[in-house]
Amino acid sequence: SQQGEEDPQALSIQEGENATMNCSYKTSINNLQWYRQNSGRGLVHLILIRSNEREKHSGRLRVTLDTSKKSSSLLITASRAADTASYFCATGLPGANSKLTFGKGITLSVRP
Amino acid sequence: GAGVSQSPSNKVTEKGKDVELRCDPISGHTALYWYRQSLGQGLEFLIYFQGNSAPDKSGLPSDRFSAERTGGSVSTLTIQRTQQEDSAVYLCASSLWGQNTEAFFGQGTRLTVV
Numbered sequence: 001s002q003q004g005e006e007d008p009q010a011l012s013i014q015e016g017e018n019a020t021m022n023c024s025y026k027t028s029i030n031n032l033q034w035y036r037q038n039s040g041r042g043l044v045h046l047i048l049i050r051s052n053e054r055e056k057h058s059g060r061l062r063v064t065l066d067t068s069k070k071s072s073s074l075l076i077t078a079s080r081a082a083d084t085a086s087y088f089c090a091t092g093l094p095g096a097n098s099k100l101t102f103g104k105g106i107t108l109s110v111r112p
Numbered sequence: 113g114a115g116v117s118q119s120p121s122n123k124v125t126e127k128g129k130d131v132e133l134r135c136d137p138i139s140g141h142t143a144l145y146w147y148r149q150s151l152g153q154g155l156e157f158l159i160y161f162q163g164n165s166a167p168d169k170s171g172l173p174s175d176r177f178s179a180e181r182t183g184g185s186v187s188t189l190t191i192q193r194t195q196q197e198d199s200a201v202y203l204c205a206s207s208l209w210g211q212n213t214e215a216f217f218g219q220g221t222r223l224t225v226v
Contacts, residue, residue: 042220099162
């Protein structure tokens with residue numbers, strides 16, 4: 001089963017609205033990362049939050065992490081049509097050699 | 113290099129043929145990943161190389177799949193006797209050693225088995 005699972009699977013909002021996407025995971029992590037993918041090709045890193053952090057901001061992005069609930073949320077404020085993409089969370093497990101494990105992703109559509 | 117480079121961008125092959133997919137990671141990145149993504153699906157982990165450690169091959173779906181990384185740099189993913197279910201986008205990523213590092217992805221190779 002997936003280490004990270006996002007919800008909802010798909011989200012459609014109007015331009016200007018905020019988009020909130022959630023990720024849950026199963027085991028202890030070292031960090032959690034969010035990535036974006038356009039058109040089914042390469043992923044682009046958005047933000048990384050460490051296990052000892054609770055919130056992080058980057059531009060219009062806000063990420064929270066609740067290790068007690070094993071969950072994270074990605075908030076995109078004032079969404080734009082250009083934010084339309086798939087968003088993935090990825091978890092890094094403890095250990096220097098641990099690999100990144102990705103969830104199935106969320107498809108976000110922002111209507112102009 | 114400027115980023116992770118994968119070749120070819122697209123590959124169409126006949127069922128039963130072998131294919132090789134190449135990944136050039138960012139210079140100095142000791143970690144290299146291969147993932148597979150079927151249409152509309154998430155990323156399926158295939159294999160992970162980290163420095164001189166033994167690769168984590170736990171995601172390879174069958175013994176038709178293999179990968180190597182020469183000199184700690186370029187990696188080749190080989191699929192033998194391709195099947196139609198192997199059709200997918202194969203993504204390579206690299207990162208610096210250690211925890212709390214981001215992965216940089218190539219644009220992928222779209223493999224179509226006909």
